[in-house]
Amino acid sequence: MDAKTENNLRREHIDSFGRLMAGLAHDMKNHLSIIRESNGLMADIIAMGTLGEDPTMVERLQKSIAAIERRVVISANMMHHLSGLAHRSDTPYSSFLINDLIEEEHIFLERFSRLQQIEIELELGEGLPAVYSEPSLLQYILHRVYSQCLEQLDSGQRLAIITETATKGVMITFRLYGNSQINFEQFSSATLPIAIQKLKGTLEMGKNSPEYSDIVFTIPSLSDKE
Numbered sequence: 489m490d491a492k493t494e495n496n497l498r499r500e501h502i503d504s505f506g507r508l509m510a511g512l513a514h515d516m517k518n519h520l521s522i523i524r525e526s527n528g529l530m531a532d533i534i535a536m537g538t539l540g541e542d543p544t545m546v547e548r549l550q551k552s553i554a555a556i557e558r559r560v561v562i563s564a565n566m567m568h569h570l571s572g573l574a575h576r577s578d579t580p581y582s583s584f585l586i587n588d589l590i591e592e593e594h595i596f597l598e599r600f601s602r603l604q605q606i607e608i609e610l611e612l613g614e615g616l617p618a619v620y621s622e623p624s625l626l627q628y629i630l631h632r633v634y635s636q637c638l639e640q641l642d643s644g645q646r647l648a649i650i651t652e653t654a655t656k657g658v659m660i661t662f663r664l665y666g667n668s669q670i671n672f673e674q675f676s677s678a679t680l681p682i683a684i685q686k687l688k689g690t691l692e693m694g695k696n697s698p699e700y701s702d703i704v705f706t707i708p709s710l711s712d713k714e
Contacts, residue, residue, distance in 0.1 A: 516567045520560050527556045569595045583620045586651055586658045586707075587612045593630050594649070597638070605643040613652040617709040621687055626707065630660075632680050633691070633705060637662045640670060657708040665700045675703060 531553050534546055569592040594610060601608050619626070637647050645666035652659050664670060672693055684691050687707055694702030 514571065517564060517571070520564050520567065523556070524560045524564075527553055527560070566595055581620065582623055583618045584623060586616060586619055586660065589623075589627060589630055590649055590651060590660070593627070593634055597631070597634055600635075601638055601647070604638060604641070606638060606641050607646040609646065609648040611648055611650040613650070616651060616653055616658050619658060619707060619709055621707065625683055626687060629680065629683050629687070629689070629705070632683075633662060633675065633703065636675050637664055637703065640664060640674070641666065654706050657706055660705045660707075661694060662703040662705070663700050664703070670701045670703065672703075 530549070534549055534553075572588060572592060590610065590612060594608060598608070634649075641647060641664055645664070648661075648663040648665065650661040650663060652661075670693070675691060681691070684705075689705060689707040691703065691705050694704040696702070
């Protein structure tokens with residue numbers, strides 16, 4: 489198989505996964521809407537007093553309804569971001585905002601940071617220029633850098649992700665609090681540098697202090713085709 493055919497196959501592979509995820513996300517949002525409507529109906533029935541005047545039972549039901557509502561809101565937010573990821577994955581090139589990708593990555597990896605007891609802070613700048621790039625490849629880069637940062641932090645430490653405008657692009661700073669001795673070689677292994685080079689981005693060490701160390705990823709706001 490020649491390189492062009494292999495690249496086309498990989499692209500179609502990613503497109504297929506994107507379409508599958510998009511379909512799943514849309515169906516799950518419909519299911520969540522039905523659950524939410526049913527939950528609201530139960531709340532109305534309780535409010536009308538049709539279940540009697542047992543205050544203990546009413547209180548237990550109200551707590552259950554509130555818990556279901558909270559979970560539905562969380563799940564709906566996850567499905568919203570999954571839908572965004574899916575639609576970007578089935579598009580070779582598109583224009584999008586970096587902050588959207590950062591928020592998605594945080595949603596998808598929040599469980600891992602929680603298990604490691606690492607606090608995540610998002611400091612997303614306003615008015616950032618849109619990026620025209622290959623979204624699935626950029627998502628891969630962010631995932632790898634985010635994951636590598638988590639691996640280099642210990643329980644109780646903190647990771648801040650900061651976005652801001654850079655010269656002709658956008659800069660994403662991964663600030664590791666509590667770790668001033670980053671193993672940068674881990675960020676340069678395997679295929680990550682190749683992916684960054686393809687998008688004409690850069691990944692380098694940033695500020696270093698006794699309190700924190702920075703990993704800085706910069707990507708141009710426009711592709712080389714424009």
